[in-house]
Amino acid sequence: MDPRYNTQDVVRCALCRDAVASLYCNVCHTHLCKDCVEKHSSNKSKVHNLVPLEQVLSTDFESKKDVLRRDLHELEKDIFPKHQESAARATKSPGAESFLPARPLLDVPLLITDIPTTGYAGGLHSVSCLSDEEIWTSGFNNIMKLYNLKGEELKSIQIKSGNVPSDIAVTRSGGLVYADRWNSSINLVSGTQIQTLITLEGWKLRGLCSTATGDLLVIMKSDVDYDSDVDRGYELDDYKPTKVVRYSGSTEKQTIQLDDQGKPLFSSGGNKYLSENRNSDICVSDPYAGAVVVVSAAGKLRFRYTGPPSTPGESFGSFGITTDSQANILTADWVNDRIHIIDQNGHFLRFIRNCGLQSPWGLCVDSQDYLFVAEHTGNVKKLQYYQ
Template sequence: MRRLLGRDHDNRGFGSLQRGTEDAAKGQGDASETKGQSPIRHHGGKEINREQIHQQIGSLSELTITFLLDKPRILTDIQTEYRNVYSLSYLSDREFWTCSFNDNILNLCNLQGEILRSVQTKSKNWPYGIAVTQSGDLVYTDPRDCSINLVSGTQIQTLITLWGWTPLHPCGTSSGDLLVVMESVDNKNTKIVRYSGSTEKQSIQWDEQGKPLYTSLGNTKYLSENRNLDICVTDYAAHAVVVVSAAGKLRFRYTGPPSTLLESFSPLDITSDSLGNILVSDPYNDHIHIIDQDGHFFRYIYNCGLQCPWGLCVDSRDNLFVAENVSGKVKKIQYYK
């Protein structure tokens, strides 16, 4: 797959990815200038006592298998006014933010598909990724001017302006920090950076052998913090999910189940639930993968009419919100009993 952003940060590559997704659907029916501060919300779901559950029931993997539905149920089928939705961010059980290819408008929608609020980006460029702060404000990245921005009320504040790096997808954490995937402007390096407010705290780029953790072949990478504080990144060009600890040490790479009849694993968005399970969208196969926090495959979500599932987020009750890229629909899915 071609890069999404070229050296001049245009969106022609993003358009080619969009067209490839549409075709698939038809076929299947370090220096930075920083400002301000903002805590970021972790949206992994409700609080649980993992140790207590382990003692009383056994491993969380066993618990997951017990409670997964054989056939997930679509609770709500929401037709948005968008086409080509590629990013979702959870605000509440009744509201979510969305953004779309080649559109500089961010929309807050309810479960009826009504737009409650629309915000145009400060630069009028299209946003690459979005996240929601602990106070309910919205953060978005702007790949053209290399900025990370906060939408608060009617105001848009530039939190961070990067030099030499392009910010891609952001993610909130349980500590209130912000994690951001970024790629060097020469397209040679990819890293994950942790910010506290506007201060860089951590950079994750290399494994223990000094090799890159992430490819630089394309900037299609989403990320999520799991409940055990692991940082989970989808690397589309590598056909893999790369999971590192909070300290940045490689834990595992997931490249799909050991035996499968699917086409090549093509991971895009990623999220996690209250049991620490990881959900990954695989739009070219119309599947969502569920794996545990150690990278073991559980099962797919696929037999509920999904087409090109792309953007993902989980609500406080572990219902999964899925954005279908081509149709513009957002589906709320129950996958636990």
């Protein structure tokens, strides 16, 4: 066995999911065992190019040597000591869950399985883990679907209004909540019943998430007529404020909108997603601003992440966002087909970009820190990024 790879780095066949992969299709970005080659090649819509997996891994390893050296230098000098220090403290903030023991990240993340979805002709945008074996998905239509990891559809729920949901989330009790952007309502799915929890006036709903305490965090923007604002010469940021609101049931408990200087924390345009971290920070993906904005539970700005310091000025299309057991933050860079991993203090750790990602949009992690990526193209990828 090549000493650069240990048993934890074994790559499984993407079709049968059991056998060790020995081949790789450069066209489909798929790992295959010998027994599954014929099945994979039966799809005549593409001209497949199969090469030994060892060749792909070896080439990939050599091409990344210089990058890895630079990354390691940064880690030794700055990022890794800070990450170790924060993990060693392992303190429990008020209202936050304790951290699990520190886990090292894989140098090369692994694709565990591809989960195909159907019925999302307009594209897939959200995924939320119901359990380690089942995921809820939603896209640009009025249907939300529950799948197992084999890609079998277990349940299908139609949006009550017939509109498209802007985001979905699973609550601590296992219910599914969704935000209806067009009628400004937040709804709970329990069994086959749909209950409207909150209806707002004058606001368009963007993203939502369930918190450790059972609250809901919802990000929304003011519903002001764009053309009227332009005609009257007003600055849109002044008339389309965006805010995060915390709800307990249907009761508004907190509003987060401005920083200490009275300036907007979030931009006024585009899709937005959010996630609560284990230290109770609220992490907002703001693609219109090209940033991840992180505030404390009290609503105080902690930092803005606009991409790794090694690539200043590079485009950053942050969409879906999630957090894991180490309080690391993961966000989908839709523009560059990759995932950014940053720590709870905003330090860049590394990319996930070697798993054939295509237009990654929605993200969630399960209880074992496996990452699920909803691709706009319609598939959900399950990835391993910790050892």
